[in-house]
Amino acid sequence: xxxxxxxxxxxxxxxxxxxxxxxxxxxxxxxxxxxxxxxxxxxxxxxxxxxxxxxxxxxxxxxxxxxxxxxxxxxxxxxxxxxxxxxxxxxxxxxxxxxxxxxxxxxxxxxxxxxxxxxxxxxxxxxxxxxxxxxxxxxxxxxxxxxxxxxxxxxxxxxxxxxxxxxxxxxxxxxxxxxxxxxxxxxxxxxxxxxxxxxxxxxxxxxxxxxxxxxxxxxxxxxxxxxxxxxxxxxxxxxxxxxxxxxxxxxxxxxxxxxxxxxxxxxxxxxxxxxxxxxxxxxxxxxxxxxxxxxxxxxxxxxxxxxxxxxxxxxxxxxxxxxxxxxxxxxxxxxxxxxxxxxxxxxxxxxxxxxxxxxxxxxxxxxxxxxxxxxxxxxxxxxxxxxxxxxxxxxxxxxxxxxxxxxxxxxxxxxxxxxxxxxxxxxxxxxxxxxxxxxxxxxxxxxxxxxx
Numbered sequence: 001x002x003x004x005x006x007x008x009x010x011x012x013x014x015x016x017x018x019x020x021x022x023x024x025x026x027x028x029x030x031x032x033x034x035x036x037x038x039x040x041x042x043x044x045x046x047x048x049x050x051x052x053x054x055x056x057x058x059x060x061x062x063x064x065x066x067x068x069x070x071x072x073x074x075x076x077x078x079x080x081x082x083x084x085x086x087x088x089x090x091x092x093x094x095x096x097x098x099x100x101x102x103x104x105x106x107x108x109x110x111x112x113x114x115x116x117x118x119x120x121x122x123x124x125x126x127x128x129x130x131x132x133x134x135x136x137x138x139x140x141x142x143x144x145x146x147x148x149x150x151x152x153x154x155x156x157x158x159x160x161x162x163x164x165x166x167x168x169x170x171x172x173x174x175x176x177x178x179x180x181x182x183x184x185x186x187x188x189x190x191x192x193x194x195x196x197x198x199x200x201x202x203x204x205x206x207x208x209x210x211x212x213x214x215x216x217x218x219x220x221x222x223x224x225x226x227x228x229x230x231x232x233x234x235x236x237x238x239x240x241x242x243x244x245x246x247x248x249x250x251x252x253x254x255x256x257x258x259x260x261x262x263x264x265x266x267x268x269x270x271x272x273x274x275x276x277x278x279x280x281x282x283x284x285x286x287x288x289x290x291x292x293x294x295x296x297x298x299x300x301x302x303x304x305x306x307x308x309x310x311x312x313x314x315x316x317x318x319x320x321x322x323x324x325x326x327x328x329x330x331x332x333x334x335x336x337x338x339x340x341x342x343x344x345x346x347x348x349x350x351x352x353x354x355x356x357x358x359x360x361x362x363x364x365x366x367x368x369x370x371x372x373x374x375x376x377x378x379x380x381x382x383x384x385x386x387x388x389x390x391x392x393x394x395x396x397x398x399x400x401x402x403x404x405x406x407x408x409x410x411x412x413x414x415x416x417x418x419x420x421x422x423x424x425x426x427x428x429x430x431x432x433x434x435x436x437x438x439x440x441x442x443x444x445x446x447x448x449x450x451x452x
Contacts, residue, residue, distance in 0.1 A: 004217045005034040005182060005204035010278040011124055012039035014077035020219075021132060023281055024177060029214070032142075032207055034182045035128060036200040037120025038074070041067070045117050048099075052108040052116075060103045068096050071123065078127065084134035091126045095119055115192045121181035121200075129179045139177035142168060148185035148203065150193060156185070156202075158265070162210040169211070180207070201259035205273070209265035216266055216273045218258065223277040224286030225250065225257050227299040228435045232428050235435060239299055240284060241292040246299075246383050247273070249417045253338075253381035254301040263288065297384040297393065297438050302427055304378050306338065307354050308407060310371035311364055312346040322368075323347060329363045338379055339410045339419055348408055350379060350421060374407060378424045382434065387415050394418065400437035404430050 006020055024031055037045075044067045051060035075088040099119050102112050125141060132139035147164035149157045172178060182200025187193040195202045201218055208216035224238040225247070242250070244267040251258040257275060266273050266288075273288040292298075313322045326347060330337055333356035337349045351357070361370060386393055394411055397418055408421035422430055 001030045001032065001211060001213055002215050002217065003032045003034065003204050003208040003211070003213045004219060005200055006036065006219045006278065007200060007221075008036045008039035008041070009221045010219050011035055011128070014074055016278065017078055017128055017131060019278060020128070021135060021137070023219075023278070025137060028176075030176055030178075032178045032180060032211070032213075033128075034180055034200060034204045034207065035121065035124045036182050037124050040070075041120040041123070042117060045099075045120055048103060049108070049113045049116050052103045053113070055106075055108075057103075061100075064096065064100060064103065068092065071096075075127070078131055079134055081134055084131065087130045087134070088127055091130060092123065095123050095126070111191055114194060117194065118181075118184045118192050121184050125179050125181050132177060132179070137177055138175055139179060140172050140175040142172070142178050142180045144181040144184050144203065145186055145192065148195075148206070150185050150187055150195070152188050154187075154193075154196075156195070156206050156265075158206070158210070161206055165207065165210050195261075199259065199261075201262040202265075205262045205265040205271075208271045208273075209269040212269055213271050216271055217276055218262070218273060219276045219278045220257055221277065221279055222257050222275075223280055223283045224275045225255055225299065227439060228431055229254075229300075229302065233431050233435045235440065237439075238283070239286050242286060242288045242298060243292045243385075243416070244288060244290065245414075245416045246292065246385075247288040249381060249383045249414070250299055250301045252303075253379060253383075253417075253419070254303040255299070292385075295384070296386070296390060297382065297396075299383050300431060300434050300438070301381045301383065302378050302431060303338070303352060303381070304424055304427070306350045306352055306377040306379050306421065307357065308348060308350050308374035308377050308421060309361070309364075310346070310348050310373075312369040312371070314367060314369055315345075325367060326364065329360055332363075333360055335360060339408055339421060341408050341410060350377065350408070374421075374423075376424045377407065377421055378427045378430075380420045380422060380427070380430050380434070382418045382420075382438070383416055385416065386411075386418060396437055397434065400433045401430060404433065 011017055024033055048060050048063045071092045079085040079088050102116050105112050129139055129141040147161055147168055149160050151157050182203040183194050185193050185195055204216055226236040227239055228236045230236045244263050248263040251260040274285055276285040277283050311326060335351050335353055335356055338352055339350040341348045364370060382397055404422060404426045406420050406422060410419040
């Protein structure tokens with residue numbers, strides 16, 4: 001069995017849902033199909049929730065009516081028969097009736113907000129399952145709220161998910177296509193919750209790991225993961241193969257095609273993940289697995305909105321326990337550290353969430369001296385196979401960056417990551433310079449005729 005996930009843009013138009021039906025029925029492989037909400041729906045639902053929280057009932061009602069109009073038009077192009085259209089209309093009326101009842105609850109709390117946002121996935125999957133059944137496909141809708149569960153810390157309960165999904169799948173052994181929702185789940189109180197934004201990728205990976213899938217396929221509107229950001233760099237190309245570790249580094253440090261959490265459940269059960277393009281389904285995409293055979297340097301990613309904090313021990317040399325005290329503070333405020341460089345008496349760290357920056361720095365100053373923070377920073381991450389016996393990789397990176405000021409360097413903590421901290425104003429120059437030096441310099445140099 002395989003798990004195929006389709007994102008919001010892949011289901012954002014009726015003709016794209018038609019294309020998905022064609023894709024998932026081209027082979028006889030049994031599939032679990034995970035769908036996101038239609039593109040734009042989650043943002044629209046969040047806006048409706050904001051109006052409800054502000055007690056602006058008229059605005060919430062207007063936005064709800066606008067969203068329903070979009071779905072009413074969508075239905076007319078999705079279904080091919082009168083019976084199918086009637087079924088779709090019944091689904092939309094039911095979900096929007098519930099949506100309106102949620103918005104009318106006072107006070108409008110986080111509980112109602114999460115239920116409201118979940119309507120996007122519920123709508124897309126119910127509509128798509130009804131469309132497949134209209135077309136005579138052997139399909140069934142399997143609600144994610146019946147098996148996807150998180151604990152009090154918001155982490156998926158893997159054993160519970162595995163047990164529940166096995167039981168439910170056992171009741172549908174005659175079904176070829178099983179449709180379910182991404183993103184949504186239940187919390188320990190049994191309430192509707194979610195796996196955070198981008199969580200549909202995570203859903204697919206959790207399901208794939210739970211059922212020991214043959215393969216997980218993540219379908220988007222891009223031909224696999226590229227070696228650099230194509231919005232900034234002109235000469236990019238799709239990466240055909242990545243290891244789990246390389247893909248995780250790229251996702252965490254800014255590669256938008258993949259949610260950072262996706263890789264972990266798949267890696268735990270050694271389930272390959274393939275990134276595919278719904279617009280070009282015949283393109284090979286990117287395969288993520290335990291091993292990779294391509295070049296040592298695979299890709300470059302960049303993560304913005306970084307703050308650098310420079311901390312100096314007031315005890316000078318032999319300040320044992322200093323690092324422990326520093327990181328206890330970050331742990332206290334649940335603020336992850338991206339990069340770290342150290343010396344005998346100082347430590348520099350970067351964070352991408354400055355919500356608790358004032359409180360963190362206040363506690364750090366109780367036992368350390370702090371320089372002024374560097375704001376508007378970007379981490380540029382070069383990813384590949386950088387094992388200890390590889391020569392010249394750091395030299396190539398630094399050669400490319402010779403005209404760009406570097407504030408921090410992290411190399412050696414991982415065999416797959418060399419990270420540089422720069423000011424965000426240098427980001428485009430850095431990505432382009434690294435791209436040319438790491439991927440094209442030697443190739444083009446070898447093509448230049450030697451002088452005689």
